[in-house]
Amino acid sequence: MYYCYRKKRYIMIYLANSREMKSIDTYSIETLGIPSAVLMERAAYATAVRICEVLKDTEGKKVIAVCGSGNNGGDGLAVVRILTTMGVSSAWYMAGDTAKATKETALQIKILENMKVPRCRSLDELTQADLIVDAIFGIGLTRPVEGNFARTVEAINRCRAIGRAAVCAVDIPSGISTDTGQVLGCAVEADFTVTFGTLKTGLVLYPGACHSGQVFVENIGFPIEATDQARIHTFAFEKEDIVRYLPKRQAYSNKGSYGRVLVIAGSKNMAGACFFSARAAYNCGCGLVRVFTVQENHDVILEKLPEAVLTTYDSTLVDMDLLDQAIEWADSVVLGPGLTCAPYAVNIVAYTLKHCKVPLVIDADGLNIIAGNGSLWDSVPQNTVFTPHLGEMSRLSSMPVGQMCLDLPKTCREFAKNHGIICVLKDARTIVSDGANCFINLSGNDGMATGGSGDVLSGIIGGFLAQKMDPLTAAAFGCFVHGLAGDAARKEKGAYGLLASDIIQYMSKIIR
Protein backbone atom coordinates (compact mmCIF):
# COMPACT_ATOMS: atom_id res chain seq x y z
CA MET A 1 0.00 0.00 0.00
CA TYR A 2 1.36 3.43 -0.88
CA TYR A 3 0.51 6.63 0.91
CA CYS A 4 1.38 9.65 -1.25
CA TYR A 5 1.34 13.23 -0.08
CA ARG A 6 1.23 14.35 -3.66
CA LYS A 7 -2.51 14.06 -4.19
CA LYS A 8 -3.78 16.17 -7.10
CA ARG A 9 -0.33 17.50 -7.90
CA TYR A 10 -0.04 15.22 -10.90
CA ILE A 11 -2.37 12.88 -12.69
CA MET A 12 -1.06 9.36 -11.92
CA ILE A 13 1.79 8.32 -9.65
CA TYR A 14 5.33 9.22 -10.69
CA LEU A 15 8.05 6.61 -10.11
CA ALA A 16 11.64 7.87 -10.12
CA ASN A 17 14.84 5.95 -10.76
CA SER A 18 18.07 6.94 -9.01
CA ARG A 19 19.23 9.27 -11.80
CA GLU A 20 15.92 11.13 -11.86
CA MET A 21 15.83 11.38 -8.06
CA LYS A 22 19.38 12.71 -7.93
CA SER A 23 18.43 15.24 -10.57
CA ILE A 24 15.53 16.44 -8.38
CA ASP A 25 17.93 16.70 -5.39
CA THR A 26 20.62 18.53 -7.34
CA TYR A 27 18.26 20.95 -9.05
CA SER A 28 16.58 21.83 -5.75
CA ILE A 29 19.90 22.37 -4.01
CA GLU A 30 22.18 23.83 -6.67
CA THR A 31 19.81 25.64 -9.03
CA LEU A 32 17.05 26.72 -6.67
CA GLY A 33 19.33 27.16 -3.66
CA ILE A 34 17.38 25.13 -1.12
CA PRO A 35 19.98 24.10 1.49
CA SER A 36 20.53 20.39 1.52
CA ALA A 37 20.35 20.46 5.35
CA VAL A 38 16.79 21.79 5.08
CA LEU A 39 15.73 18.86 2.89
CA MET A 40 17.50 16.45 5.23
CA GLU A 41 15.75 17.96 8.24
CA ARG A 42 12.33 17.58 6.63
CA ALA A 43 13.13 14.01 5.55
CA ALA A 44 14.23 13.13 9.08
CA TYR A 45 11.27 14.84 10.72
CA ALA A 46 8.78 13.03 8.48
CA THR A 47 10.50 9.74 9.30
CA ALA A 48 10.53 10.43 13.04
CA VAL A 49 6.79 11.20 12.98
CA ARG A 50 6.05 7.92 11.13
CA ILE A 51 8.19 6.01 13.63
CA CYS A 52 6.25 7.48 16.55
CA GLU A 53 2.97 6.56 14.82
CA VAL A 54 4.13 2.97 14.33
CA LEU A 55 5.51 2.59 17.87
CA LYS A 56 2.27 4.13 19.22
CA ASP A 57 3.42 4.36 22.83
CA THR A 58 7.12 5.27 22.79
CA GLU A 59 7.47 4.99 26.58
CA GLY A 60 10.26 2.52 27.42
CA LYS A 61 10.95 1.82 23.72
CA LYS A 62 14.37 2.15 22.16
CA VAL A 63 15.24 3.20 18.60
CA ILE A 64 18.66 2.58 17.05
CA ALA A 65 19.62 4.04 13.67
CA VAL A 66 22.20 2.15 11.62
CA CYS A 67 23.84 4.71 9.37
CA GLY A 68 26.11 4.80 6.32
CA SER A 69 28.42 7.67 5.52
CA GLY A 70 26.33 9.05 2.63
CA ASN A 71 23.32 11.34 3.01
CA ASN A 72 21.04 8.38 3.71
CA GLY A 73 23.11 7.94 6.87
CA GLY A 74 22.74 11.68 7.52
CA ASP A 75 18.95 11.26 7.42
CA GLY A 76 19.19 8.43 9.97
CA LEU A 77 21.36 10.49 12.31
CA ALA A 78 18.97 13.43 12.11
CA VAL A 79 16.08 11.04 12.91
CA VAL A 80 17.94 10.02 16.09
CA ARG A 81 18.38 13.68 17.09
CA ILE A 82 14.72 14.52 16.44
CA LEU A 83 13.47 11.44 18.33
CA THR A 84 15.79 12.31 21.23
CA THR A 85 14.31 15.80 21.41
CA MET A 86 10.86 14.18 21.39
CA GLY A 87 11.88 12.15 24.46
CA VAL A 88 12.29 8.82 22.67
CA SER A 89 15.28 6.76 23.85
CA SER A 90 17.51 6.64 20.76
CA ALA A 91 21.06 5.67 19.78
CA TRP A 92 23.14 5.47 16.59
CA TYR A 93 25.52 3.02 15.00
CA MET A 94 27.87 3.94 12.14
CA ALA A 95 28.05 1.20 9.52
CA GLY A 96 30.03 3.45 7.21
CA ASP A 97 33.43 5.01 7.63
CA THR A 98 32.99 8.37 9.41
CA ALA A 99 36.09 9.67 7.65
CA LYS A 100 34.17 9.33 4.37
CA ALA A 101 31.04 11.09 5.61
CA THR A 102 29.46 13.71 3.35
CA LYS A 103 29.47 17.21 4.79
CA GLU A 104 25.76 16.95 5.70
CA THR A 105 26.35 13.62 7.47
CA ALA A 106 29.50 14.88 9.22
CA LEU A 107 27.42 17.77 10.56
CA GLN A 108 24.77 15.37 11.92
CA ILE A 109 27.49 13.28 13.63
CA LYS A 110 28.93 16.43 15.23
CA ILE A 111 25.53 17.47 16.57
CA LEU A 112 24.86 14.01 18.08
CA GLU A 113 28.29 14.05 19.69
CA ASN A 114 27.62 17.54 21.08
CA MET A 115 24.27 16.33 22.41
CA LYS A 116 25.96 13.23 23.84
CA VAL A 117 23.39 10.94 22.24
CA PRO A 118 24.58 7.34 22.91
CA ARG A 119 26.54 5.71 20.10
CA CYS A 120 26.55 1.90 19.72
CA ARG A 121 29.97 0.43 18.99
CA SER A 122 28.93 -3.17 18.32
CA LEU A 123 26.23 -4.81 16.21
CA ASP A 124 25.31 -6.91 19.27
CA GLU A 125 23.71 -3.78 20.75
CA LEU A 126 21.05 -3.87 18.02
CA THR A 127 19.26 -6.55 20.05
CA GLN A 128 18.33 -3.79 22.54
CA ALA A 129 16.27 -1.97 19.92
CA ASP A 130 12.49 -2.06 19.60
CA LEU A 131 12.83 -0.35 16.25
CA ILE A 132 15.84 -0.19 13.95
CA VAL A 133 16.19 2.64 11.45
CA ASP A 134 17.93 1.39 8.32
CA ALA A 135 19.91 4.34 6.94
CA ILE A 136 22.92 2.56 5.45
CA PHE A 137 22.28 3.16 1.74
CA GLY A 138 19.58 5.05 -0.12
CA ILE A 139 19.46 6.02 -3.76
CA GLY A 140 23.27 6.19 -3.83
CA LEU A 141 23.78 2.40 -3.74
CA THR A 142 25.98 1.61 -6.71
CA ARG A 143 27.18 -1.98 -6.27
CA PRO A 144 26.51 -5.20 -4.35
CA VAL A 145 26.55 -5.00 -0.55
CA GLU A 146 29.44 -7.05 0.80
CA GLY A 147 31.77 -7.52 3.79
CA ASN A 148 30.97 -5.51 6.92
CA PHE A 149 27.99 -3.88 5.25
CA ALA A 150 26.54 -7.31 4.46
CA ARG A 151 27.10 -8.41 8.07
CA THR A 152 25.29 -5.28 9.26
CA VAL A 153 22.33 -5.92 6.95
CA GLU A 154 22.17 -9.52 8.19
CA ALA A 155 22.26 -8.36 11.82
CA ILE A 156 19.28 -6.05 11.20
CA ASN A 157 17.36 -8.82 9.45
CA ARG A 158 18.13 -11.24 12.31
CA CYS A 159 16.70 -8.84 14.91
CA ARG A 160 13.55 -8.53 12.84
CA ALA A 161 13.28 -12.26 12.13
CA ILE A 162 13.31 -13.17 15.81
CA GLY A 163 10.57 -10.63 16.41
CA ARG A 164 12.85 -8.43 18.50
CA ALA A 165 12.64 -5.24 16.48
CA ALA A 166 10.56 -3.59 13.79
CA VAL A 167 12.55 -2.05 10.95
CA CYS A 168 12.00 1.32 9.29
CA ALA A 169 13.90 1.87 6.04
CA VAL A 170 14.88 5.41 5.19
CA ASP A 171 14.09 6.21 1.53
CA ILE A 172 14.62 2.60 0.35
CA PRO A 173 15.76 -0.59 2.12
CA SER A 174 19.56 -0.77 1.99
CA GLY A 175 20.66 -3.23 -0.67
CA ILE A 176 17.67 -2.72 -2.97
CA SER A 177 18.41 -1.20 -6.35
CA THR A 178 16.40 2.02 -6.74
CA ASP A 179 16.05 1.33 -10.47
CA THR A 180 15.19 -2.36 -10.70
CA GLY A 181 14.04 -3.51 -7.25
CA GLN A 182 16.70 -6.22 -7.36
CA VAL A 183 18.64 -7.25 -4.25
CA LEU A 184 22.26 -6.19 -4.76
CA GLY A 185 24.15 -8.75 -2.66
CA CYS A 186 21.83 -8.65 0.33
CA ALA A 187 19.13 -6.26 1.49
CA VAL A 188 17.33 -5.09 4.60
CA GLU A 189 13.81 -6.39 5.13
CA ALA A 190 11.72 -3.51 6.42
CA ASP A 191 8.30 -3.32 8.02
CA PHE A 192 7.84 0.10 6.51
CA THR A 193 9.74 2.56 4.37
CA VAL A 194 9.58 6.33 4.49
CA THR A 195 10.58 7.66 1.08
CA PHE A 196 11.07 11.23 0.00
CA GLY A 197 9.64 13.33 -2.81
CA THR A 198 8.25 10.57 -4.97
CA LEU A 199 7.95 6.78 -5.13
CA LYS A 200 10.95 4.97 -6.60
CA THR A 201 10.66 2.13 -9.10
CA GLY A 202 12.69 -0.14 -6.81
CA LEU A 203 10.05 0.20 -4.09
CA VAL A 204 7.29 -1.25 -6.27
CA LEU A 205 9.13 -3.81 -8.41
CA TYR A 206 9.70 -7.26 -6.89
CA PRO A 207 11.59 -8.28 -4.84
CA GLY A 208 12.12 -4.67 -3.66
CA ALA A 209 8.40 -4.33 -2.94
CA CYS A 210 8.56 -7.30 -0.52
CA HIS A 211 11.57 -5.76 1.27
CA SER A 212 9.93 -2.33 1.62
CA GLY A 213 6.81 -3.21 3.60
CA GLN A 214 4.32 -0.38 3.77
CA VAL A 215 5.61 2.66 1.92
CA PHE A 216 4.99 6.27 2.96
CA VAL A 217 5.84 8.95 0.40
CA GLU A 218 6.65 12.21 2.17
CA ASN A 219 6.79 15.79 0.91
CA ILE A 220 10.12 17.19 2.00
CA GLY A 221 9.85 20.39 -0.01
CA PHE A 222 11.11 19.59 -3.50
CA PRO A 223 9.54 22.29 -5.69
CA ILE A 224 7.41 21.08 -8.60
CA GLU A 225 9.83 22.51 -11.18
CA ALA A 226 12.57 20.28 -9.75
CA THR A 227 10.39 17.24 -10.46
CA ASP A 228 9.36 18.54 -13.88
CA GLN A 229 12.91 19.09 -15.09
CA ALA A 230 13.91 15.53 -14.06
CA ARG A 231 11.65 14.19 -16.87
CA ILE A 232 10.48 11.16 -14.96
CA HIS A 233 9.42 8.55 -17.50
CA THR A 234 7.79 5.87 -15.35
CA PHE A 235 4.23 6.14 -14.11
CA ALA A 236 1.51 4.16 -12.38
CA PHE A 237 -2.26 4.53 -12.31
CA GLU A 238 -4.10 5.03 -9.06
CA LYS A 239 -7.78 4.53 -8.30
CA GLU A 240 -8.66 8.19 -8.89
CA ASP A 241 -7.49 7.79 -12.48
CA ILE A 242 -10.36 5.43 -13.28
CA VAL A 243 -12.89 8.22 -13.81
CA ARG A 244 -10.35 10.32 -15.69
CA TYR A 245 -9.47 7.66 -18.23
CA LEU A 246 -12.62 5.60 -18.62
CA PRO A 247 -14.25 6.28 -22.03
CA LYS A 248 -17.25 8.55 -21.46
CA ARG A 249 -20.79 7.24 -22.05
CA GLN A 250 -23.28 9.61 -23.72
CA ALA A 251 -27.05 9.55 -23.42
CA TYR A 252 -27.30 10.28 -27.15
CA SER A 253 -25.49 7.16 -28.37
CA ASN A 254 -26.01 3.61 -29.59
CA LYS A 255 -23.94 0.42 -29.76
CA GLY A 256 -22.17 1.78 -32.82
CA SER A 257 -20.77 4.57 -30.66
CA TYR A 258 -18.64 2.28 -28.48
CA GLY A 259 -16.68 0.30 -31.00
CA ARG A 260 -16.55 -3.23 -32.40
CA VAL A 261 -13.99 -5.77 -31.23
CA LEU A 262 -13.00 -8.80 -33.26
CA VAL A 263 -11.60 -11.66 -31.15
CA ILE A 264 -9.64 -14.17 -33.26
CA ALA A 265 -9.14 -16.91 -30.74
CA GLY A 266 -9.80 -20.44 -29.57
CA SER A 267 -9.35 -23.82 -31.17
CA LYS A 268 -10.78 -27.31 -30.78
CA ASN A 269 -11.05 -28.00 -27.02
CA MET A 270 -10.04 -24.39 -26.30
CA ALA A 271 -13.30 -22.48 -26.24
CA GLY A 272 -12.57 -20.74 -22.95
CA ALA A 273 -9.90 -18.41 -24.33
CA CYS A 274 -12.24 -16.75 -26.83
CA PHE A 275 -15.07 -16.64 -24.32
CA PHE A 276 -12.92 -14.89 -21.67
CA SER A 277 -11.46 -12.42 -24.11
CA ALA A 278 -14.79 -11.59 -25.79
CA ARG A 279 -16.69 -11.32 -22.52
CA ALA A 280 -14.04 -9.02 -21.04
CA ALA A 281 -14.23 -6.77 -24.11
CA TYR A 282 -17.99 -6.46 -23.62
CA ASN A 283 -17.53 -5.80 -19.90
CA CYS A 284 -15.35 -2.77 -20.52
CA GLY A 285 -18.09 -1.11 -22.46
CA CYS A 286 -17.57 -1.78 -26.16
CA GLY A 287 -20.66 -1.96 -28.38
CA LEU A 288 -20.24 -5.24 -30.25
CA VAL A 289 -17.92 -8.23 -30.09
CA ARG A 290 -17.44 -10.72 -32.89
CA VAL A 291 -15.72 -14.04 -32.18
CA PHE A 292 -13.83 -15.65 -35.06
CA THR A 293 -13.18 -19.26 -34.04
CA VAL A 294 -13.29 -22.91 -35.17
CA GLN A 295 -16.70 -24.40 -35.86
CA GLU A 296 -16.30 -26.83 -32.96
CA ASN A 297 -16.74 -23.85 -30.59
CA HIS A 298 -19.98 -22.64 -32.20
CA ASP A 299 -22.48 -24.05 -29.68
CA VAL A 300 -20.53 -23.36 -26.54
CA ILE A 301 -19.87 -19.70 -27.42
CA LEU A 302 -23.50 -19.15 -28.41
CA GLU A 303 -24.62 -20.65 -25.13
CA LYS A 304 -22.07 -18.92 -22.88
CA LEU A 305 -22.08 -15.54 -24.66
CA PRO A 306 -25.21 -15.07 -26.75
CA GLU A 307 -24.40 -11.35 -27.00
CA ALA A 308 -21.45 -12.14 -29.27
CA VAL A 309 -21.63 -12.15 -33.04
CA LEU A 310 -20.07 -15.41 -34.21
CA THR A 311 -18.08 -16.31 -37.32
CA THR A 312 -16.82 -19.88 -37.37
CA TYR A 313 -14.43 -21.62 -39.73
CA ASP A 314 -13.35 -25.10 -40.68
CA SER A 315 -9.75 -25.42 -39.51
CA THR A 316 -8.98 -27.87 -42.33
CA LEU A 317 -9.84 -25.17 -44.87
CA VAL A 318 -9.95 -21.66 -43.43
CA ASP A 319 -12.05 -19.30 -45.54
CA MET A 320 -9.87 -16.18 -45.69
CA ASP A 321 -12.75 -14.16 -47.18
CA LEU A 322 -14.63 -14.65 -43.93
CA LEU A 323 -11.59 -13.49 -41.99
CA ASP A 324 -11.22 -10.52 -44.31
CA GLN A 325 -14.85 -9.47 -43.77
CA ALA A 326 -14.46 -9.80 -40.01
CA ILE A 327 -11.31 -7.65 -40.01
CA GLU A 328 -13.04 -5.03 -42.21
CA TRP A 329 -15.93 -4.90 -39.72
CA ALA A 330 -13.77 -4.33 -36.62
CA ASP A 331 -12.57 -1.21 -34.80
CA SER A 332 -9.96 -3.30 -32.94
CA VAL A 333 -8.70 -6.88 -33.12
CA VAL A 334 -7.55 -9.31 -30.42
CA LEU A 335 -5.42 -12.04 -31.98
CA GLY A 336 -4.16 -15.23 -30.45
CA PRO A 337 -5.70 -16.51 -27.19
CA GLY A 338 -6.03 -20.29 -27.42
CA LEU A 339 -5.40 -20.23 -31.20
CA THR A 340 -2.75 -23.03 -31.18
CA CYS A 341 0.35 -22.85 -33.38
CA ALA A 342 -1.00 -25.25 -36.04
CA PRO A 343 -0.23 -24.33 -39.67
CA TYR A 344 -3.80 -23.02 -40.25
CA ALA A 345 -3.37 -20.72 -37.21
CA VAL A 346 -0.06 -19.46 -38.65
CA ASN A 347 -1.95 -18.54 -41.85
CA ILE A 348 -4.61 -16.71 -39.85
CA VAL A 349 -2.00 -14.72 -37.95
CA ALA A 350 -0.05 -13.92 -41.13
CA TYR A 351 -3.23 -12.79 -42.92
CA THR A 352 -4.40 -10.66 -40.01
CA LEU A 353 -1.04 -8.97 -39.59
CA LYS A 354 -0.97 -8.10 -43.26
CA HIS A 355 -4.53 -6.84 -43.61
CA CYS A 356 -5.47 -5.39 -40.24
CA LYS A 357 -5.69 -1.59 -40.42
CA VAL A 358 -7.20 -1.07 -36.96
CA PRO A 359 -5.49 -1.26 -33.53
CA LEU A 360 -4.39 -4.79 -32.78
CA VAL A 361 -3.62 -6.77 -29.58
CA ILE A 362 -1.53 -9.91 -29.96
CA ASP A 363 -1.57 -12.44 -27.13
CA ALA A 364 -0.62 -16.05 -26.34
CA ASP A 365 -0.38 -18.21 -29.50
CA GLY A 366 -0.38 -15.08 -31.66
CA LEU A 367 2.93 -14.26 -29.95
CA ASN A 368 4.21 -17.83 -30.12
CA ILE A 369 3.51 -17.92 -33.85
CA ILE A 370 5.48 -14.70 -34.41
CA ALA A 371 8.30 -16.06 -32.22
CA GLY A 372 8.44 -19.19 -34.40
CA ASN A 373 8.13 -17.36 -37.73
CA GLY A 374 10.53 -14.42 -37.68
CA SER A 375 9.51 -13.15 -41.13
CA LEU A 376 6.09 -12.18 -39.71
CA TRP A 377 7.76 -9.29 -37.89
CA ASP A 378 7.85 -7.42 -41.21
CA SER A 379 4.07 -7.16 -41.28
CA VAL A 380 3.46 -6.26 -37.62
CA PRO A 381 1.72 -2.84 -37.71
CA GLN A 382 3.28 0.01 -35.72
CA ASN A 383 1.86 0.44 -32.21
CA THR A 384 0.44 -3.08 -32.08
CA VAL A 385 0.00 -4.14 -28.44
CA PHE A 386 1.96 -7.30 -27.54
CA THR A 387 1.00 -8.96 -24.23
CA PRO A 388 3.66 -11.61 -23.48
CA HIS A 389 4.17 -13.24 -20.10
CA LEU A 390 7.82 -13.91 -19.27
CA GLY A 391 7.89 -17.28 -21.07
CA GLU A 392 6.41 -15.81 -24.25
CA MET A 393 8.76 -12.83 -24.01
CA SER A 394 11.70 -15.19 -23.74
CA ARG A 395 10.59 -16.96 -26.94
CA LEU A 396 10.06 -13.63 -28.73
CA SER A 397 13.32 -12.03 -27.67
CA SER A 398 15.55 -15.12 -27.24
CA MET A 399 16.52 -13.74 -23.83
CA PRO A 400 16.55 -16.12 -20.84
CA VAL A 401 13.88 -15.31 -18.24
CA GLY A 402 16.53 -14.89 -15.52
CA GLN A 403 18.29 -12.20 -17.53
CA MET A 404 15.02 -10.37 -18.25
CA CYS A 405 14.15 -10.28 -14.57
CA LEU A 406 17.32 -8.36 -13.71
CA ASP A 407 15.69 -5.28 -15.21
CA LEU A 408 12.10 -5.80 -16.35
CA PRO A 409 11.39 -2.15 -17.24
CA LYS A 410 14.50 -2.04 -19.45
CA THR A 411 13.61 -5.37 -21.10
CA CYS A 412 10.10 -4.13 -21.83
CA ARG A 413 11.15 -0.65 -23.00
CA GLU A 414 13.90 -1.88 -25.32
CA PHE A 415 11.70 -4.58 -26.86
CA ALA A 416 8.98 -2.00 -27.54
CA LYS A 417 11.48 0.47 -28.97
CA ASN A 418 13.25 -2.06 -31.20
CA HIS A 419 9.99 -3.29 -32.73
CA GLY A 420 7.91 -0.08 -32.75
CA ILE A 421 5.19 -1.72 -30.68
CA ILE A 422 3.55 -1.36 -27.25
CA CYS A 423 4.84 -4.10 -24.96
CA VAL A 424 2.80 -5.37 -22.00
CA LEU A 425 5.27 -7.56 -20.13
CA LYS A 426 3.03 -9.56 -17.79
CA ASP A 427 4.22 -10.59 -14.39
CA ALA A 428 3.35 -9.98 -10.75
CA ARG A 429 4.17 -6.34 -11.59
CA THR A 430 3.25 -5.93 -15.23
CA ILE A 431 5.28 -3.33 -17.15
CA VAL A 432 3.88 -1.48 -20.16
CA SER A 433 6.06 0.57 -22.50
CA ASP A 434 5.98 2.23 -25.90
CA GLY A 435 9.77 2.34 -25.98
CA ALA A 436 9.96 5.71 -24.24
CA ASN A 437 7.60 5.87 -21.26
CA CYS A 438 6.90 3.01 -18.86
CA PHE A 439 3.89 2.15 -16.73
CA ILE A 440 4.22 -0.19 -13.80
CA ASN A 441 0.93 -1.77 -12.81
CA LEU A 442 0.32 -1.58 -9.08
CA SER A 443 -3.00 -3.43 -9.01
CA GLY A 444 -3.56 -7.20 -9.03
CA ASN A 445 -2.60 -10.11 -6.82
CA ASP A 446 -1.33 -13.69 -6.80
CA GLY A 447 -4.88 -15.06 -6.99
CA MET A 448 -4.77 -13.96 -10.62
CA ALA A 449 -2.07 -16.51 -11.42
CA THR A 450 -4.79 -18.76 -12.82
CA GLY A 451 -5.67 -20.05 -16.30
CA GLY A 452 -7.52 -17.58 -18.50
CA SER A 453 -6.48 -14.49 -16.58
CA GLY A 454 -4.33 -13.28 -19.49
CA ASP A 455 -7.17 -13.88 -21.99
CA VAL A 456 -9.32 -11.53 -19.93
CA LEU A 457 -6.61 -8.86 -20.13
CA SER A 458 -6.33 -9.07 -23.92
CA GLY A 459 -10.10 -8.60 -24.20
CA ILE A 460 -10.05 -5.57 -21.92
CA ILE A 461 -7.27 -3.92 -23.93
CA GLY A 462 -9.11 -4.73 -27.18
CA GLY A 463 -12.29 -3.23 -25.71
CA PHE A 464 -10.58 0.04 -24.80
CA LEU A 465 -8.85 0.22 -28.18
CA ALA A 466 -12.21 -0.10 -29.92
CA GLN A 467 -13.40 2.85 -27.83
CA LYS A 468 -10.60 4.95 -29.38
CA MET A 469 -8.18 4.96 -26.47
CA ASP A 470 -4.60 5.39 -27.69
CA PRO A 471 -2.72 2.06 -27.64
CA LEU A 472 -0.31 2.89 -24.79
CA THR A 473 -3.11 4.13 -22.53
CA ALA A 474 -5.42 1.24 -23.49
CA ALA A 475 -2.66 -1.23 -22.60
CA ALA A 476 -1.63 0.39 -19.32
CA PHE A 477 -5.13 1.33 -18.19
CA GLY A 478 -6.36 -2.12 -19.23
CA CYS A 479 -3.79 -3.75 -16.94
CA PHE A 480 -4.83 -1.48 -14.10
CA VAL A 481 -8.56 -2.26 -14.48
CA HIS A 482 -7.77 -5.98 -14.83
CA GLY A 483 -5.76 -5.92 -11.59
CA LEU A 484 -8.36 -3.91 -9.69
CA ALA A 485 -11.06 -6.38 -10.74
CA GLY A 486 -8.78 -9.19 -9.55
CA ASP A 487 -8.29 -7.38 -6.23
CA ALA A 488 -12.04 -6.95 -5.77
CA ALA A 489 -12.60 -10.63 -6.62
CA ARG A 490 -9.91 -11.73 -4.17
CA LYS A 491 -11.44 -9.67 -1.39
CA GLU A 492 -14.64 -11.70 -1.56
CA LYS A 493 -13.49 -15.05 -2.90
CA GLY A 494 -9.95 -15.34 -1.56
CA ALA A 495 -6.84 -16.09 -3.61
CA TYR A 496 -7.26 -19.85 -3.91
CA GLY A 497 -10.73 -19.96 -5.41
CA LEU A 498 -10.24 -17.01 -7.76
CA LEU A 499 -11.04 -17.85 -11.38
CA ALA A 500 -10.65 -15.87 -14.59
CA SER A 501 -14.45 -15.63 -14.81
CA ASP A 502 -14.46 -13.88 -11.40
CA ILE A 503 -12.13 -11.18 -12.75
CA ILE A 504 -14.66 -10.54 -15.52
CA GLN A 505 -17.55 -10.53 -13.08
CA TYR A 506 -15.87 -8.04 -10.75
CA MET A 507 -14.94 -5.67 -13.59
CA SER A 508 -18.39 -4.15 -13.36
CA LYS A 509 -17.71 -3.20 -9.73
CA ILE A 510 -14.58 -1.33 -10.83
CA ILE A 511 -15.85 0.46 -13.91
CA ARG A 512 -19.38 1.70 -13.59
Ligand SMILES: NC(=O)C1=CN([C@@H]2O[C@H](COP(=O)(O)OP(=O)(O)OC[C@H]3O[C@@H](n4cnc5c(N)ncnc54)[C@H](OP(=O)(O)O)[C@@H]3O)[C@@H](O)[C@H]2O)[C@@H](O)CC1
Ligand atom coordinates in the same frame (compact mmCIF):
# COMPACT_ATOMS: atom_id res chain seq x y z
N1 LIG B 1 20.94 15.17 -1.55
C1 LIG B 1 20.24 15.59 -0.52
O1 LIG B 1 20.43 16.62 -0.02
C2 LIG B 1 19.21 14.73 0.06
C3 LIG B 1 19.40 13.36 0.16
N2 LIG B 1 18.59 12.61 0.90
C4 LIG B 1 19.01 11.28 1.35
O2 LIG B 1 20.27 10.97 0.83
C5 LIG B 1 20.24 9.72 0.15
C6 LIG B 1 21.20 9.75 -0.97
O3 LIG B 1 22.43 10.09 -0.43
P1 LIG B 1 23.78 9.82 -1.20
O4 LIG B 1 23.65 10.29 -2.60
O5 LIG B 1 24.85 10.42 -0.39
O6 LIG B 1 23.86 8.24 -1.26
P2 LIG B 1 23.67 7.11 -0.14
O7 LIG B 1 22.47 6.33 -0.52
O8 LIG B 1 23.72 7.65 1.22
O9 LIG B 1 24.91 6.15 -0.37
C7 LIG B 1 26.09 6.67 -0.88
C8 LIG B 1 27.28 6.13 -0.13
O10 LIG B 1 27.26 4.73 -0.15
C9 LIG B 1 28.49 4.24 -0.73
N3 LIG B 1 28.16 3.01 -1.42
C10 LIG B 1 27.27 2.81 -2.40
N4 LIG B 1 27.11 1.50 -2.65
C11 LIG B 1 27.93 0.84 -1.76
C12 LIG B 1 28.19 -0.52 -1.50
N5 LIG B 1 27.57 -1.49 -2.18
N6 LIG B 1 29.07 -0.82 -0.54
C13 LIG B 1 29.69 0.14 0.16
N7 LIG B 1 29.47 1.46 -0.04
C14 LIG B 1 28.59 1.80 -0.99
C15 LIG B 1 29.00 5.34 -1.58
O11 LIG B 1 30.37 5.19 -1.61
P3 LIG B 1 31.20 5.30 -2.97
O12 LIG B 1 30.37 4.65 -4.06
O13 LIG B 1 31.37 6.73 -3.19
O14 LIG B 1 32.41 4.53 -2.67
C16 LIG B 1 28.56 6.56 -0.75
O15 LIG B 1 29.46 6.79 0.29
C17 LIG B 1 18.81 9.54 -0.24
O16 LIG B 1 18.48 8.18 -0.41
C18 LIG B 1 18.10 10.18 0.92
O17 LIG B 1 17.99 9.26 2.01
C19 LIG B 1 17.49 13.22 1.61
O18 LIG B 1 17.96 13.61 2.84
C20 LIG B 1 16.96 14.41 0.86
C21 LIG B 1 18.02 15.39 0.60
Ligand SMILES: Nc1ncnc2c1ncn2[C@@H]1O[C@H](COP(=O)(O)OP(=O)(O)O)[C@@H](O)[C@H]1O
Ligand atom coordinates in the same frame (compact mmCIF):
# COMPACT_ATOMS: atom_id res chain seq x y z
N1 LIG C 1 1.20 -12.63 -8.48
C1 LIG C 1 0.52 -11.84 -9.33
N2 LIG C 1 0.24 -10.57 -9.00
C2 LIG C 1 -0.44 -9.78 -9.84
N3 LIG C 1 -0.87 -10.17 -11.07
C3 LIG C 1 -0.62 -11.42 -11.46
C4 LIG C 1 0.09 -12.32 -10.62
N4 LIG C 1 0.21 -13.50 -11.28
C5 LIG C 1 -0.41 -13.33 -12.48
N5 LIG C 1 -0.90 -12.08 -12.59
C6 LIG C 1 -1.58 -11.50 -13.77
O1 LIG C 1 -2.44 -12.49 -14.35
C7 LIG C 1 -2.30 -12.48 -15.76
C8 LIG C 1 -1.80 -13.86 -16.21
O2 LIG C 1 -1.65 -13.87 -17.59
P1 LIG C 1 -1.15 -15.16 -18.37
O3 LIG C 1 0.09 -15.68 -17.74
O4 LIG C 1 -1.12 -14.82 -19.81
O5 LIG C 1 -2.34 -16.18 -18.05
P2 LIG C 1 -3.13 -17.18 -19.00
O6 LIG C 1 -2.17 -17.60 -20.09
O7 LIG C 1 -3.49 -18.31 -18.10
O8 LIG C 1 -4.31 -16.46 -19.51
C9 LIG C 1 -1.35 -11.36 -16.11
O9 LIG C 1 -2.07 -10.19 -16.41
C10 LIG C 1 -0.54 -11.17 -14.83
O10 LIG C 1 -0.05 -9.87 -14.69
Ligand SMILES: [K+]
Ligand atom coordinates in the same frame (compact mmCIF):
# COMPACT_ATOMS: atom_id res chain seq x y z
K1 LIG D 1 18.06 2.86 3.62
